[in-house]
Amino acid sequence: MTQRREFLKLAGGAALGAGAIAAPAVVRAQAPIKWRLQTYAGPALAAHVIKPSIDAFNQAANGQMEIELYTADQLVPQGELFRAVQKGTIDAAQSDDDSMAAPVDVAIFAAYFPLASRYSLDVPALWHWYGLNDIWKEAYSEVENVTWLGTGAWDPCNMATTRPIKSLADLKGLRLYTFPTGGRFLSRLGVVPVTLPYEDVQVALQTGELDGVCWSGITEVYTVGWADVTKYYLTNNVSGAWAGSYIANTEKWNAVPDHLKTLFQLCMDSSHYYRQHWYWWGEAHYRTQGGKLELTTIPESEWKAVETEAHKFWDEIAQKSPRDAKVIGILKQYTEVMAKAGPPYRFA
Structure with a gap:
């Protein structure tokens, strides 16, 4: 009887084992x-x-x-x-x-x-x-x-404004919604950077709290509705991208x-x-086809002063850390290569 019981235990276990192997696997879907x-x-x-x-x-x-x-x-x-x-x-x-x-x-x-x-x-x-x-x-x-x-x-980064900008003098006192670093640089030209929640910008342009934006190119100005509450677009850009x-x-x-x-x-x-x-x-x-904004331009001879100021700004940033200095070195190298390459990379 003892042997029989042991046999039945073994047989039952084997049967269970075989059944477990033969049974189809249940695949549980993993939550995404x-x-x-x-x-x-x-x-x-x-x-x-x-x-x-x-x-x-x-x-x-x-x-x-x-x-x-x-x-x-x-x-x-x-x-x-x-x-x-x-x-x-x-x-x-x-x-x-x-x-x-x-x-x-x-x-x-x-x-x-x-x-x-x-x-x-x-x-x-x-x-x-x-x-x-x-x-x-x-x-x-x-x-x-x-x-x-x-x-x-x-x-790129251009200015869309409620009043025309045709010279560097027109920038003085201009209240612009812009990025932190962009604002730091533009303040050297007399601009007053303003920080607001993005969704409040359009109303601020309508109420006169802002004189313009220096946040984007003209594509974005039209796409988000800022072209409806500004009148002018400055073709000189602070940055190309x-x-x-x-x-x-x-x-x-x-x-x-x-x-x-x-x-x-x-x-x-x-x-x-x-x-x-x-x-x-x-x-x-x-x-060319927007129809809402008048294009204005600061003469190239005047804009050279902005380029000069930008390079001074670069040199100041290079002093902040060795890594910043390395980036500035790369930017200068790249600028030199593009100038040497000529059109279409750079035009005189």
């Missing part, structure tokens, strides 16, 4: 990874500069990951955007390093560093071929829990599978590419 990403752009602009790429990502991720997109100041104020990503309040952001208050010394070169670029292609050329990618990676490696993912080019980054919370980024990381980076590149051709088209289109 959810991210919240906030952009610097308001709704009308975000529809161009990021939404198409995020929509594409969500479709291609095939249910494995979903990114919820939020526009400027929707979850957190723009100036708190970096800290919100760092704390994990939101998972990622698309912005310039400057206005989201990234605590890295290179942040000053983001957005519109005065006269550092002439065209939108200058930005990817500098980052990919002149070493700025490596410098940004190094700078962000010193910051806890934020991963820098890449930088791309946006539009904006430099903007994507960042992510490091813990959240590390939790993303490699194939979805690759997909997100491809969608970032798609967004960068879209802006290259959208702004290139728009800057010419709205200057």
Whole structure:
């Protein structure tokens, strides 16, 4: 009987084992990874500069990951955007390093560093071929829990104003909505930089709290409605292209599978590419066919003084840190190469 009982135990266990092996595997669907990403752009602009790429990502991720997109100041104020990503309040952001208050010394070169670029292609050329990618990676490696993912080019930086600007003297006392570093530079020319929530800018232009914006090119001025509340557009630009980054919370980024990381980076590149051709088209289109803004120009002979002041500003920034000095050295080298290359890279 003892042997029989032992046999039955063994037989039962074997049967259970065989049944377990033979039974079809039950696959439990894993919940998709959810991210919240906030952009610097308001709704009308975000529809161009990021939404198409995020929509594409969500479709291609095939249910494995979903990114919820939020526009400027929707979850957190723009100036708190970096800290919100760092704390994990939101998972990622698309912005310039400057206005989201990234605590890295290179942040000053983001957005519109005065006269550092002439065209939108200058930005990817500098980052990919002149070493700025490596410098940004190094700078962000010193910051806890934020991963820098890449930088791309946006539009140029011109002034749209409620009164005409035809000389440097017209800049004095001009109250402009602009970026932090841009404002620091423009204040040397007599401009009064004003900081406001993005959504309040249009009303401030209507009430006279602002005399204009120095935030974008003409494409954005028309797209977001500022062309409806300004009258003039200055063709001289403070910078030929904006430099903007994507960042992510490091813990959240590390939790993303490699194939979805690759997909997100491809969608970032798609967004960068879209802006290259959208702004290139728009800057010419709205200057010639916009119909709402009168174009004004400060004579080139006068504008040379702005270029001289910009290079003084560059040298001052180079004193702030060895890494800043390295970036300034690259910008000077790049400027020299472009000038030597001549048209179409640079025109006299």
